[in-house]
Amino acid sequence: MTKSDAILDRLMALHPKVIDLSLDRMERILAALGNPQDRIPPVIHIAGTNGKGSTQAMIRAGLEAGGARVHAYTSPHLARFHERIRVAGDLIAESELAAILEECEAANDGQPITFFEITTAAAFLAFSRTRADYTLLEVGLGGRLDATNVIDAPALTVITPVSIDHTQFLGDTIEQIAGEKAGIIKPRIPCVVGPQQDKALRVIEARASGLTAPLSVHGQHWHVAPERDGIIYQDDLGVWDLPRPNLVGAHQIQNAGTALAALRHLGATHAQARAAVSQAQWPARMQRLTHGPLVEAAGSQAEIWLDGGHNPAGAAALAATLAELPQRPTHLICGMLNTKDVLGYLELLRPACESLTAVSIPDEVNTLPARETASLAGRAGMQSQIAQDVLTAVQDLVARQPRARIMICGSLYLAGRILRDNG
Missing domain, CATH: 3.40.1190.10 (Mur-like, catalytic domain)
Incomplete structure (x- = not known):
């Protein structure tokens, strides 16, 4: 410290x-x-x-x-x-x-x-x-x-x-x-x-x-x-x-x-x-990760992206950006705060992805528990599951789809944690 x-x-x-x-x-x-x-x-x-x-x-x-x-x-x-x-x-x-x-x-x-x-x-x-x-x-x-x-x-x-x-x-x-x-x-x-x-x-x-x-x-x-x-x-x-x-x-x-x-x-x-x-440089806004433990775990074929948007307007922007990228199976790893419009955020992202893996944000007192995020994703019409942490979620996703595009999203606090560990 x-x-x-x-x-x-x-x-x-x-x-x-x-x-x-x-x-x-x-x-x-x-x-x-x-x-x-x-x-x-x-x-x-x-x-x-x-x-x-x-x-x-x-x-x-x-x-x-x-x-x-x-x-x-x-x-x-x-x-x-x-x-x-x-x-x-x-x-x-x-x-x-x-x-x-x-x-x-x-x-x-x-x-x-x-x-x-x-x-x-x-x-x-x-x-x-x-x-x-x-x-x-x-x-x-x-x-x-x-x-x-x-x-x-x-x-x-x-x-x-x-x-x-x-x-x-x-x-x-x-x-x-x-x-x-x-x-x-x-x-x-x-x-x-x-x-x-x-x-x-x-x-x-x-x-x-x-x-x-x-x-x-x-x-x-x-x-x-x-x-x-x-x-x-x-x-x-x-x-x-x-x-x-x-x-x-x-x-x-x-x-x-x-x-x-x-x-x-x-x-x-x-x-x-x-x-x-x-x-201009501004991290955690549709940022492609290029090194670190998550990229290594994803292997050479998958893409790892990071976005800190956390409200419906941010979700709309993220969905539009994903639609512009070359076509590839896209999966979300999502952690959010309990103070946000989580359902409104997820509903806008449903057309942009094949599944959502919910995680809790480590060491964040206001994190929405992963099970609640997954439940709300289900209400939004998404195929959802939970993972213990982001690394486990990445490993599970690339085991099923080696060429996956994986978007880590939902919170700047989660994005900050990802950048500290993969910066």
């Missing part, structure tokens, strides 16, 4: 709830730290239900291709906490992380604060102490009351597609959830809006109108579409003819469009736009 791991374990115990949406505790600790959020480079603030991470990764690739130094904050992490905080292009060093976590722990002085709040404060502290040109800030949950929403005047806000998720915190209608996401819109600050359902867009437009915030909306102010082996992005400033995104899946074309609209606002060149779609 590293020093930062030990500190992070202590910080987990400072609040009885994992999630408690409020800005009061965040404002208190930031004041105690000297308000570092006021001293970070210009912020691009990104909210939405799906595509936040991919969109951020493409914006970062485009900015860095132009020579910019870019801070980036994202969550959750997959293999190591350090992934959440990227300082001027590099993952935060262990020594720096441990030092700022200790500083935040001391400033908090044992008062109640959630893990996400105090670690977000740590990210702001790190960003305030290293020169950079931009800060990419991904919302953790919602927007209006998210710990990241303490930036009074970002350079730009971005809202990726909004769909139903986290209903216990954000509301159970698309309008309520869109209202929470739109909470990041600030007076007179431009906002780029990705593809939205009409109900969500109306809420976002109303919020922006009330704040005199200019919008750049997909389908109105900018357009993106596949074109032969590439994509075409078009807005009032012209056309970019670009390669297909290197992130796999048709949904990544829409994410690319959102990123390109943001980059256009920031004055990016055609070369930067090309880099955004061709150089």
Whole structure:
């Protein structure tokens, strides 16, 4: 265990709830730290239900291709906490992380604060102490009351597609959830809006109108579409003819469009736009595994893929991507949290696979037990079984079908475990 791991374990115990949406505790600790959020480079603030991470990764690739130094904050992490905080292009060093976590722990002085709040404060502290040109800030949950929403005047806000998720915190209608996401819109600050359902867009437009915030909306102010082996992005400033995104899946074309609209606002060149779609890296989003124990167990003929999507919109994107791949018998290995719309997720994947093997997510208190996942898969019309773990599931599947395409899916927490063991 590293020093930062030990500190992070202590910080987990400072609040009885994992999630408690409020800005009061965040404002208190930031004041105690000297308000570092006021001293970070210009912020691009990104909210939405799906595509936040991919969109951020493409914006970062485009900015860095132009020579910019870019801070980036994202969550959750997959293999190591350090992934959440990227300082001027590099993952935060262990020594720096441990030092700022200790500083935040001391400033908090044992008062109640959630893990996400105090670690977000740590990210702001790190960003305030290293020169950079931009800060990419991904919302953790919602927007209006998210710990990241303490930036009074970002350079730009971005809202990726909004769909139903986290209903216990954000509301159970698309309008309520869109209202929470739109909470990041600030007076007179431009906002780029990705593809939205009409109900969500109306809420976002109303919020922006009330704040005199200019919008750049997909389908109105900018357009993106596949074109032969590439994509075409078009807005009032012209056309970019670009390669297909290197992130796999048709949904990544829409994410690319959102990123390109943001980059256009920031004055990016055609070369930067090309880099955004061709150089972005974002693990556990339709990622083909190429090494590690699972790949070795699968043998030379099978394919092992990993995807961290965990809601119906993520399932729809995954199903569409699987349909685009060369035909091959496809089997899911699925582990999910008990807080998700599991049946809604599985129903959308049923046409894309021949079977589902359910697993429990190791060391995750909110895992849905494998037997319950398998039962829900049966209700969704899938052939289902359970396995003790992912490795056993892979071995069983390739024993039956050596050329199987195996998709490990259902949770970023499961994806993180897979990447730690096969990274």
